[in-house]
Amino acid sequence: MPMLRSFLVQGASRGIGLEFVRQLLLRDEESQVFASCRSPERATGLRELASSEPARLRLLRLDVTNEGTIETAAAEVAEQTGRLHLVLNVAGVLHGSDFGPEKKLTQVRPEALREVFEVNAFGPLLVAKHFHRFLRHDERSVFASVSARVGSISDNRLGGWYAYRGSKAAQNMFTKTLSIELARLAPMAVVVGLHPGTVDTELSKPFQRTVPQGQLQSTESSVRSMLSVLDGLAREDTGRVFDFRANEIMP
Secondary structure, eight states, rough: OOOOOEEEESSSSSSSHHHHHHHHHOTTTTTEEEEEESSSGHHHHHHHHHOOTTTEEEEEEOOOOHHHHHHHHHHHHHHHHHSEEEEEEEEOOSTTBBBBBOSSGGGOOOOHHHHHHHHIIIHHHHHHHHHHGOSSSSEEEEEEEEEOOOOOTTTOOOOOOHHHHHHHHHHHHHHHHHHHHHHHHHHEEEEEEOOSBBBBBBBTTGGGGOOOOOOOOOOHHHHHHHHHHTOOOOOGGGTTTEEETEEEBBO
8 A cells, every 4th residue: 555645754863853753653554754863773762663663664864964964865765755744853952062051152152053053953954955845746745843932032031042042043034934935836835843842851851940840741742732733734824933832933
């Protein structure tokens, strides 16, 4: 039986990305899922899912900081299908082994700025560059990038977090600009940003002690909510950013 719907989850090795893969496999039994990450051979959770769904889940090596791997991954997808119904960009970075969110100007470092922008802003745009051809068909499709409320310029009241705020604001601008071009090239595609809320993942772990009680979400809950938001998108929603409750986040 031919696969009826095909999805790509970029940044799927753990956390939200891995949960997206799991829930997409469960909710559509006739779907084909492509899951990408930097090192599939070390992605234990992904490999376990792939062993249980060998006909439906294909693992891809894709590093958003290396455009060659994005191009190669797109070629591998093209061997299996000519169309995708959902492209999800999940990979993101807030802190690294030698840097964290800046609380003041004296903590700003060019190396950290480059790394955060390269993953959070450049990454989804380069994925769009090589994968938008799979959205140019006559069925509804979605290109979504996991964003953050702190990427909203109008909502910035606390300052700080220069690299992360700036990279997510840039990502949101790329989302808007991409939506305008794809309205001509892939008129059935909806291009959006998604804010997952504060989720219990490695990205948020160093900052969870400041999260108000009841506001820290599980990956299961956040992904379930975001998939519901994606299900409800209309073509006029393209270019916008929504949170996991389907509320629009203003630029």
